[in-house]
Amino acid sequence: MSTNVTETLQFNCTTCPSECLLTVEMERDANGAVTAVRSVTGNSCPRGDKFAHQELICPMRVLITTVAASGGDEALLPVRTAEAIPLELHAQAMDLIRGVVVEAPIRMGDVVLPNLLNTGIDLIASMDIDPA
Known part of the structure; x- marks a missing residue:
């Protein structure tokens, strides 16, 4: 049955x-x-x-958030995954991303975290940050 x-x-x-x-x-x-x-x-x-x-x-979404920036003209850098990742990984990804600090200069498209959580998808910068 x-x-x-x-x-x-x-x-x-x-x-x-x-x-x-x-x-x-x-x-x-x-x-x-x-x-x-x-x-x-x-x-x-x-x-x-x-x-x-x-x-x-397996729902998939692009993760969009910010990371801390140091030595630049902005305190926060907007970032996103280069492609959608499984929605069930978003909380775990945020736990990892929360501790990331990038150093200026950084350019839009630069890889902030490669191969996020072994998904094969990079976390990338969504804007430029110039040195202060």
């Missing part, structure tokens, strides 16, 4: 400006984990189907 529960969710796809309203039928196991995506409707392109599966199995 299966203990899986079928559930229907609605959420917007964010892969393009159309923001299609997706209706997704999926199954969850007794622990609440998604075991299968049964159907995706409402998407006007194939990206919506891919987005729905990704969002339910």
Whole structure:
């Protein structure tokens, strides 16, 4: 006897400006984990189907924050991951990033932390900081 529960969710796809309203039928196991995506409707392109599966199995987001800057004309440097990382790693990444201090000069796109949490994704500077 299966203990899986079928559930229907609605959420917007964010892969393009159309923001299609997706209706997704999926199954969850007794622990609440998604075991299968049964159907995706409402998407006007194939990206919506891919987005729905990704969002339910392993949501990904670009992490955007700041780090301390030393010796420059700014006290904080905006940074972001070069690509999306799993949402479940964001808290752990923030714990690591919280202790980072960069030394001026720094240029937009410079790598602040390479291979963040072994994801293969770098944390990069989002603006320039010149020496004071």
